[in-house]
Amino acid sequence: MRPASAPPRGSALEVLRVFLALGVTSFGGPVAHLGYFREELVARRRWVSEPQYAELVALCQFLPGPASSQVGFALGLIRAGGLGALAAWAAFTLPSALLMVLFAIGAVSLDGPVGQGVLAGLKCVAVAVVAHAVWGMARTLTPDLRRLVIAAVAAALALLLPGNLGQIAAILLGLAAGALLCRRAVPEVAEPLDVRVSRRVALAALALFGLLLGALPILARAGHEIWAGIADAFFRAGALVFGGGHVVLPLLQAEPMIADAVGREQFLAGYGAAQAVPGPLFTFAAYLGFEMGPGGAAPMTALLSLVAVFLPGILLLLGALPFWNRLRASAAVRSAMAGANAAVVGILGAALWTPVITSGITGPASLLIASGCLALLVVWRLPAWIAVAAGAACGAAAGLLVPGWI
Numbered sequence: 001m002r003p004a005s006a007p008p009r010g011s012a013l014e015v016l017r018v019f020l021a022l023g024v025t026s027f028g029g030p031v032a033h034l035g036y037f038r039e040e041l042v043a044r045r046r047w048v049s050e051p052q053y054a055e056l057v058a059l060c061q062f063l064p065g066p067a068s069s070q071v072g073f074a075l076g077l078i079r080a081g082g083l084g085a086l087a088a089w090a091a092f093t094l095p096s097a098l099l100m101v102l103f104a105i106g107a108v109s110l111d112g113p114v115g116q117g118v119l120a121g122l123k124c125v126a127v128a129v130v131a132h133a134v135w136g137m138a139r140t141l142t143p144d145l146r147r148l149v150i151a152a153v154a155a156a157l158a159l160l161l162p163g164n165l166g167q168i169a170a171i172l173l174g175l176a177a178g179a180l181l182c183r184r185a186v187p188e189v190a191e192p193l194d195v196r197v198s199r200r201v202a203l204a205a206l207a208l209f210g211l212l213l214g215a216l217p218i219l220a221r222a223g224h225e226i227w228a229g230i231a232d233a234f235f236r237a238g239a240l241v242f243g244g245g246h247v248v249l250p251l252l253q254a255e256p257m258i259a260d261a262v263g264r265e266q267f268l269a270g271y272g273a274a275q276a277v278p279g280p281l282f283t284f285a286a287y288l289g290f291e292m293g294p295g296g297a298a299p300m301t302a303l304l305s306l307v308a309v310f311l312p313g314i315l316l317l318l319g320a321l322p323f324w325n326r327l328r329a330s331a332a333v334r335s336a337m338a339g340a341n342a343a344v345v346g347i348l349g350a351a352l353w354t355p356v357i358t359s360g361i362t363g364p365a366s367l368l369i370a371s372g373c374l375a376l377l378v379v380w381r382l383p384a385w386i387a388v389a390a391g392a393a394c395g396a397a398a399g400l401l402v403p404g405w406i
Contacts, residue, residue: 010047012083015076018045019091022072026092026278029133029384033068033280037075047079056195059324062337064241065313066248066282069093073314074321078195089310096279097286097306101299103273104290113399119265121369121395122272123360125388128373129275130249130352135378138345146181147342150174154346158250159353166350167250168240170343178339179332197321206319209312213239230292230301233257234285234308241313247344248282248309250351261292264359272391275384285309365402369394 018040026036034057041047048056060070069089076088142148154170161169216232219225233255241248249271252258262270270287277283289305290298320327327333361367372394373387 009081010079010084012076012080012087015080015084016087016091019072019076019088020095023092023095023279029275029281030066030068034071037068037071041075047075059320060317061341062333063313063316063320064239065316066241066280066310069280069282069310070313070317074195074317077197089314092279093283093306093310096274096277096283097302099277100270100274100283100287101290101302103270104287104298104302113403114396115399117395117397117399118392119269119395120362120366120399121391121393122388123265123268124272124366124369124395125275125373125391126268126272127352127356127360127370128377128387128391129272129384130348130356131374132377134345134348134352137348141338141341141345146177147338150177150181150339150342151346151349153177154343155350156346158347158350167254167347170347171240171340174340174343174346175336176339178342179336182335182338182342183331195321197318199322202319202322205315209239209315209319212311226292226294226301227304229257230289230304231308234289234305235312237285238282238309239312239316247348247351248284249356250347252285252288253351253355258288258292262288264355266291268356268359272388275388277385282306282309365398369398 022033022036022040026033038053042050042053056071056074057067060067060074063070069092072088072092073085077085080087138151142151150173154174157170157173158166160166212235216228216235219228220232234252237248237251237255240251253264253267258267267288270291271284274281274284274287283306285305285308286302290302292305293299293301361370369391373391376382376387376390377384
């Protein structure tokens, strides 16, 4: 039976309407998204209590995947069941994904000095945004010397070992080091989370996650088809992301199929544009999928990439919900995650150096644009989309007035 204190269930249509409004107004990245959710769904609509919301955020930070999208999916599940969960994900995700596809269409024709200047300006914005993210995450996730050391070693591993190998090794190191060194940094246990998912559904979700993670690489290699290859690349990236949307940058860049199909300049330009749109940063996958698609199949490859990168986090969330209340009582689990979060700071710091800085900063003009955009974010605390607009405008002006600056 439903507890007497629990709010009444709503409809999937209500969830769709509420999350569509959030999907077109939630600028600023995953931390800002969680603030929007709290204001609208906890304080105003009271879909969950404050302690329940805090517990849900903690769970989603524990799991790989885009934390804000996982929180939104779970809030839709709480409010209106499975249809509500799908409505929440679609309404929060699709506006951003459509904007990214439109950018991909426009980016194809951005040639000439102005167009190239816009693309270069967006790469400068990517430098500023990632630098700002590294600083903000470091302040929160590495507040003591032990976690600073974990982050530094993780950054070294990510730089020294190629591709996903270094990132996986860094996360494993963080988990082990956190379990050993971070026990005193563990937060207190909150009240139980009131989400109803049966163990049968949870086990089925975990089984599907494992099946796809193991079968997609086999299908991609055996059939040599672009569809299986795209699904494999984006599913694996989505399955390995700890720490939020910015960390997906090095994971996607490390996938050979993506790197072969999307040039570094296109990649960083799309990543910069992703800062200007509302909703989750993971919709960057729709841009990449569109760029990878052959001819008229581009919209379908964009949709496949989008679903594939989000699906692992959703399956893991469904698999964890029935067991989380018992697991979260363990101090060892929480301390291990404190170390993994510190390792995420290191991975993002490594990504800031390469490929972001090494490709985005090409001379004094690009350094000036990146510094100005960083000042907009840090000093004036303006939304990321304003920094993107400023960077693109400065790049266009420099391309028109200072030929050869790129």
